[in-house]
Amino acid sequence: xxLEKLSLSCDRLLSHRQLACCHSYSGIPLLGKDMLIxxxxxxxxxxxxxxxxxxxxxxxxxxxxxxxxxxxxASADYVIxxxxxxxxxxxxxxxxxxxxxxxxxxxxxxxxxxxxxxxxVAACSGATVYILSSKRHEVxxxxxxxxxxxxxxxxxxxxxxILVTTSEDRTFKVFDLKTxxxxxxxxxxxxxxxxxxxxxxxxxxxxxxxxxxxxxxFSLPDDHKCHLxxxxxxxxxxxxxxMHQGNVSHEEGVTEQSAEDNVETSKPVLKMASxxxxxxxxxxxxxxxxxxxxxxxxxxxxxxxxxxxxLTAIYFKDYTNLSITMAGSWSISPGWDHxxxxxxxxxxxxxxxxxxxxxxxxxxxxxxxxxxxxxxxxPLPESPLNAELKKKEVNHPNKKGIKEQPLVFxxxxxxxxxxxxxxxxxxxxxxxxxxxxxxxxPHKISSLLLRDYPADCAAPSIPHIHQSTGNKPVYCLxxxxxxxxxxCGLGDSxxxxxxxxxxxSPTVYTGHDKPxxxxxxxxxxxxxxxASEDQSLRIWTNGSAEPAIIMGDGLFSKPIRSAQxxxxxxxxxxxxxxxxxxxxxxxxxxxxxxKRYHQRSVVELAxxxxxxxxxxxxxLAAINDFYSHIVLVCASDRSIQVFDMNKGRVASExxxxxxxxxxxxxxxxxxxxxxQAPDSYNLFLTxxxxxxxxxxxxxxxxxxxxxxxxxxxxxxxSSAFSPCGRFIATGSEDNCGYVYDIRSSSYLxxxxxxxxxxxxxTFNPATPELLTGTLDGNLRLFQSSSxxxxxxxxxxxx
Numbered sequence: 001x002x003l004e005k006l007s008l009s010c011d012r013l014l015s016h017r018q019l020a021c022c023h024s025y026s027g028i029p030l031l032g033k034d035m036l037i038x039x040x041x042x043x044x045x046x047x048x049x050x051x052x053x054x055x056x057x058x059x060x061x062x063x064x065x066x067x068x069x070x071x072x073x074a075s076a077d078y079v080i081x082x083x084x085x086x087x088x089x090x091x092x093x094x095x096x097x098x099x100x101x102x103x104x105x106x107x108x109x110x111x112x113x114x115x116x117x118x119x120x121v122a123a124c125s126g127a128t129v130y131i132l133s134s135k136r137h138e139v140x141x142x143x144x145x146x147x148x149x150x151x152x153x154x155x156x157x158x159x160x161x162i163l164v165t166t167s168e169d170r171t172f173k174v175f176d177l178k179t180x181x182x183x184x185x186x187x188x189x190x191x192x193x194x195x196x197x198x199x200x201x202x203x204x205x206x207x208x209x210x211x212x213x214x215x216x217x218f219s220l221p222d223d224h225k226c227h228l229x230x231x232x233x234x235x236x237x238x239x240x241x242x243m244h245q246g247n248v249s250h251e252e253g254v255t256e257q258s259a260e261d262n263v264e265t266s267k268p269v270l271k272m273a274s275x276x277x278x279x280x281x282x283x284x285x286x287x288x289x290x291x292x293x294x295x296x297x298x299x300x301x302x303x304x305x306x307x308x309x310x311l312t313a314i315y316f317k318d319y320t321n322l323s324i325t326m327a328g329s330w331s332i333s334p335g336w337d338h339x340x341x342x343x344x345x346x347x348x349x350x351x352x353x354x355x356x357x358x359x360x361x362x363x364x365x366x367x368x369x370x371x372x373x374x375x376x377x378x379p380l381p382e383s384p385l386n387a388e389l390k391k392k393e394v395n396h397p398n399k400k401g402i403k404e405q406p407l408v409f410x411x412x413x414x415x416x417x418x419x420x421x422x423x424x425x426x427x428x429x430x431x432x433x434x435x436x437x438x439x440x441x442p443h444k445i446s447s448l449l450l451r452d453y454p455a456d457c458a459a460p461s462i463p464h465i466h467q468s469t470g471n472k473p474v475y476c477l478x479x480x481x482x483x484x485x486x487x488c489g490l491g492d493s494x495x496x497x498x499x500x501x502x503x504x505s506p507t508v509y510t511g512h513d514k515p516x517x518x519x520x521x522x523x524x525x526x527x528x529x530x531a532s533e534d535q536s537l538r539i540w541t542n543g544s545a546e547p548a549i550i551m552g553d554g555l556f557s558k559p560i561r562s563a564q565x566x567x568x569x570x571x572x573x574x575x576x577x578x579x580x581x582x583x584x585x586x587x588x589x590x591x592x593x594x595k596r597y598h599q600r601s602v603v604e605l606a607x608x609x610x611x612x613x614x615x616x617x618x619x620l621a622a623i624n625d626f627y628s629h630i631v632l633v634c635a636s637d638r639s640i641q642v643f644d645m646n647k648g649r650v651a652s653e654x655x656x657x658x659x660x661x662x663x664x665x666x667x668x669x670x671x672x673x674x675x676q677a678p679d680s681y682n683l684f685l686t687x688x689x690x691x692x693x694x695x696x697x698x699x700x701x702x703x704x705x706x707x708x709x710x711x712x713x714x715x716x717x718s719s720a721f722s723p724c725g726r727f728i729a730t731g732s733e734d735n736c737g738y739v740y741d742i743r744s745s746s747y748l749x750x751x752x753x754x755x756x757x758x759x760x761x762t763f764n765p766a767t768p769e770l771l772t773g774t775l776d777g778n779l780r781l782f783q784s785s786s787x788x789x790x791x792x793x794x795x796x797x798x
Contacts, residue, residue, distance in 0.1 A: 002300075002314055006043045006353035007323040014344040014351060015328025018111055020060035020071060021342035021353075022333045025084060027071060028342075028351050032056040035073060037084060040340050040353065048088055050097055052080055059109045062333070063118040063134075070134065072102075072112050072121050079103030079112075079123055081134050102132045103139065115155040122163060124150040129165055131177060141180050145173055151193060156220070157201040164206055164220075166194035172208050174224050183224035190214050198272040198292060200305070203744065205229060207292065207305070209269025215294075217305060219746040229746045230308055230692075230708045234267045234294065234301065237310040243656065271295040271330035275302065275358060293339070295330030297346060300339075300356065306705040306745060307694070314356065324352045370699040371642055371651065373628045373667070373681050384607035384648045385567060385629070389584050453674035453766065457786045459727045459739045460763075460770035461749035465781040467502040473515070474760050474773025476718070480521045480528075481625075481672055483766030487528060488773065489516030495530050500764065502781060511538055511547060520564040523624055527587050529572065531563035537574060539601070541589055548587045548601045562620040567645075568627060571606065575617035580633060580643060582607045609643060611635050612650050621665045621684060625672075630698070632684060634662035640686065640696070654701055658688035663716040671723035671765030680725045683742075687712065687719050693730055695742070709747045710738040715757050715775065722763045729770055731758035737772045737782075751782060 011031055020027035026038045030049070033056060037048040055075040063070035071082040080099040087097035103123060111124040120140065123130045126149050131141035148168035156162035162183070163175045170193060174184040192211040199206045199220070206226075207217045213234035218226040275291035290306035299315040316325050328346035332339060341354040379385040473491035479500070480486075488496040488506070493514055496506040514533035521528045527548065531537045536552030537560055556576040563574035572583040588600035611617060615637040622631040629646040638661050644651035664687040670676050682698040692708035710717070710732035717731030727748070728740045737751035737758045751758075751772065760773035768784035 001357065002319060002322075003355045004322050004352055005040070005355050006038060008351045010349040010351060013328075013347075013349050015346045017057075017329060017344065018059040018061065019329060019331045019342050019344060019351065020062050020073075021331035021340055022062035022069065023066070023340060024069060025062065025071075026331075026340070026342045026353050027060050027062070027073075029057040029060070033075065035060065035071075037071070037087075038353070043353070048084070048091060048097070050082055050087060050099070052099055053078055059112045059123075061112040061114060061331075063114040064116050065118045070114065070118055071099075072114065072134070073099075074103075074106070074109035074112055074123055076108050077105065079106060079109065079121070079132060081121070100135065100137075102134060102137055103130060104137070106130055110149065111152050113153050113155060115160060116157055117160065120155070122153040122155065124153050124165070126150070127167070129153050129163070129175075131163070141177055143175055143180060145175075145182050145185070146171075148193075152196050154197050154199055156199055158204065159222075162220075162224075164197050164199060166197045166208055168193035170194055170210075172197060172206075174220070174226065176224075184226050186218070186226070189216055196269055196272050198274060200274050200290075200292065203290065203305070203746075205305075205746070207272060209272055209294065211266075211268040213267040213269060213296070215269060215272075217745075227709070227746070230305075230706065232303070232308050234269065234296065234310075237303065237308070238267070238301070238313060240656070241310040241313065267296045267298065269294055269296065270327065271332055273332040273334075293332065295327065295332060295341070295343070297326050297328070299327075300341065302358070307703040308706050308708075309703065322352065322354075323350060370697070370701045371630055371644075371682075372699060373623050373630050374678065375627055375629045375646070377646075379629075379646050383646045384582055385570075385645055387582075387584055387606035389586055389602060389604055451673070453671060453723045454768060454784075454786070455674065455724050455726075457724075457768045457784045459722070459741075459748050460768050460782040460784045461739060461751060462783045462785055463751075463753070463780060464769075464783045465502050465779075467498075467779040467781075469496060469506075469773075469777040469779065472777040473775050474777060474779065475515055475517060475716075476519050477760040477762040477771055477773050478519050478521055479762055479764055479771075480525050481523060481765060482525060483671075483673070483764045485521075485525075486762075486771065487519040487521065487530075488779070489519045489530060490777070491515040493532060493534070495519060498779075500766075502779060509540060509545070511550075512536065514559075517560060518562050518564070522565045523569045526589070529563055529565065531560040531574060533559040535559055535576070537563055537572070539572070539585065539587060541587060548589070549585060549603050551583070551603060558616065561617055564620075564622065565624050566622050566631070568624065572603070573620070573622055573631065575620045575633065578611050578614045578616050578635075580609045580611075580617065580620065580631065581605065582609075582645065607645075607648050609648060609650070611641055612653055613637055613639070615639075618661050618663055619665045619686075621667045623667060623669060623681070625669055632665055632667065632698075634665050634686065636661045638662070638688075640665070642698075642701070652701060657686060657696075657703075658691040658694070660688040660691050662686045662688050664718045666719050666721060668721040668725055670725065673766050674723040674725075676725045683721075683725075685719045685721070685728065687717060687730065689714060689716075693719055693728075695728070705742075705745060707738075707740050707745055707747075709740075709745075709750075710734075710736070715759060717758065718760050720761050720763050722768075723765050727763075729761040729763065729772075731761050731772065733757045735774075737761055737770070737780075739770070751780075754778065754780065 030036045033053040035050040039045045053075040055077045057075050059074045069084040082099035090097045107125040109123050109125045113122045121132045127146045129143040146167040150167045153165040161177045166172045170188045171186045176183050190210040196209045209215045215232040217229040294301040302311045324345045326346035327343045329344045331342040339356040344351050476489035478487050486498040493512040495509040498506045512532035518531045527541045529539045535556045538547035539549040541548050558577035560576045566573035584606050585603045615635040619634040631643040633641045640654040640657045642652040666685040668683045687693050694703045695705045697704050711734045719730040735754045738747045739749040756774040756776040758772050770782040772780045
């Protein structure tokens with residue numbers, strides 16, 4: 001896993017000196033003012049001796065290019081650039097190797113860095129950063145904006161005129177080298193100095209690390225207006241990683257570590273480097289642009305930035321054959337399939353060269369076979385999904401039999417008929433009957449609505465319509481499958497039914513006694529349900545002011561947290577307490593005003609399944625748009641449990657998915673107007689208070705990305721996938737809605753000017769629109785800039 005290729009004893013302590021390491025060579029000071037250059041490929045080869053400094057060397061670094069290999073060294077007197085291959089040839093010819101002096105009398109230099117073309121060098125001396133030419137003695141720029149010594153400086157890989165610096169004043173700055181001005185200055189990030197910075201070209205982000213193990217990831221857009229993407233704590237990530245590893249070890253019968261091995265120590269972020277350029281480019285599946293490594297005092301850590309998770313940790317104490325136990329400084333170099341690490345000892349005058357293969361640790365990504373929302377086999381004979389209603393004849397009597405009718409043969413008694421004039425012509429045919437003029441109109445409108453959802457449209461961000469529900473919190477929102485109607489579950493126990501345009505007065509449905517926790521449309525859009533904190537569920541039909549089915553009266557001992565239609569409307573799926581309930585139902589849409597008090601609709605329990613730890617369910621999600629055996633359940637013990645409804649049991653469990661219990665789980669369901677890659681439907685979102693939002697892959701049962709820009713500290717803010725699967729929206733407590741690109745942890749749009757906390761969000765399945773609902777009962781509709789010209793008003797077809 002990790003191999004010590006070279007161990008050198010030095011004449012002095014080098015624990016806080018910048019050492020030089022690249023894929024081919026390593027460089028360390030000798031006798032203070034000289035340097036030894038070792039070959040990383042053949043460590044037995046005699047090292048190259050470089051002389052020229054008159055003072056003690058304080059910093060060294062190699063260039064980014066592979067030919068020629070340049071080395072820059074700095075002392076209080078000179079800053080010198082060396083061509084290593086040229087120096088080797090001169091030495092072989094018996095001549096003295098010489099370099100090019102590019103700076104003089106700059107003071108003690110703490111850090112050196114080449115730009116990516118190796119044309120310029122940044123030298124950090126005190127609170128000043130000097131930009132030097134690598135080919136001649138010339139100071140190009142002098143940057144003096146920091147209030148304390150500068151600890152690191154790195155050139156931007158995608159913009160050669162941008163430099164990012166960190167300092168002991170606990171801030172980082174972004175400089176424009178053309179104007180020598182500060183483009184962005186961060187706030188004070190920590191109580192301790194910032195030590196290092198790394199820039200990730202693929203994500204256009206920068207990460208700064210402090211002396212107490214804290215890391216901040218900021219976006220670095222073209223306008224240089226950085227905003228915080230995520231904050232990470234190395235010690236907390238390590239504890240969570242050890243806890244997960246401990247669970248695995250316990251299952252395998254491995255004894256836990258002793259208490260003396262778990263002593264907490266400080267973990268300064270001494271050095272960071274991106275992993276994307278270190279993986280084997282010949283094997284694309286090994287590439288992951290969100291990984292980066294951290295060199296600290298006790299070892300090397302590999303972190304997944306997308307999920308803020310620690311993937312692996314290499315501790316010096318676990319390798320007894322190493323000549324080092326604590327690190328004072330790191331130099332990390334890229335390689336095709338490995339790292340070359342030059343590490344100085346913290347307390348002893350020793351330097352070691354280590355070789356670490358990242359691919360040896362990529363097995364941490366491996367997981368037991370996951371699941372898929374698409375079934376791989378038909379339901380088993382004993383499966384709950386094969387359940388059927390037992391007494392169908394109650395709801396569907398024999399049509400050939402004689403049915404009792406009211407005396408006047410009217411279901412709605414309006415008049416007895418005895419006062420009207422008798423008909424003089426019986427059975428007169430209507431010879432001049434006109435065709436229904438509106439017969440073609442619905443077809444024309446439906447064809448308009450069934451056009452494909454624009455797959456390349458921009459995310460909805462333009463405010464369009466504002467509507468108030470009367471100061472009533474909007475706890476849940478859902479569009480009908482055709483995008484024509486909207487259900488709003490409110491905190492005053494009522495449900496509002498709007499047209500998609502939000503025009504006109506909504507239809508109000510009442511009957512619950514406590515706030516409505518969830519609403520759900522059936523796939524055929526003929527009925528919908530509402531669940532409430534009053535431990536009841538109601539199924540409604542279109543055009544009826546009264547529910548067709550009421551499930552309550554002590555049927556559930558605890559409030560219903562989530563409810564929806566399932567398995568192409570065959571079942572009603574709901575969660576109450578620690579149990580998941582699967583109900584068969586039949587809604588009778590026939591109405592008889594005389595016998596309206598008779599319950600003609602039927603509901604029947606098909607199966608009840610309890611969570612593994614018997615903890616209460618906080619949220620659930622399942623696919624209703626197509627057949628799927630998978631139901632995702634979140635429990636109050638912070639776990640995510642995968643229910644296999646084909647077998648009627650819990651198939652898998654992810655413990656400690658968040659630091660708090662998940663209050664919202666959302667699957668990528670697409671819509672009838674869009675199509676996605678089949679694997680996209682295996683993605684799902686979870687939201688937890690104080691722990692942001694995570695996106696998971698059902699196939700691997702792993703978190704693949706984390707989103708933390710929004711604020712969620714106490715309210716159950718929800719999230720939603722766009723129909724095209726490219727965007728994610730979530731509510732926030734800073735009176736804003738946030739829209740993320742699914743491929744990036746940084747938000748695309750911050751939807752401002754809401755009057756209160758945004759609790760609910762939902763995308764229109766037919767057009768690129770986003771609807772948000774707030775704590776004070778306001779609805780806001782946002783349109784896409786590319787879809788603004790497309791009519792959003794589908795209410796004419798309602």
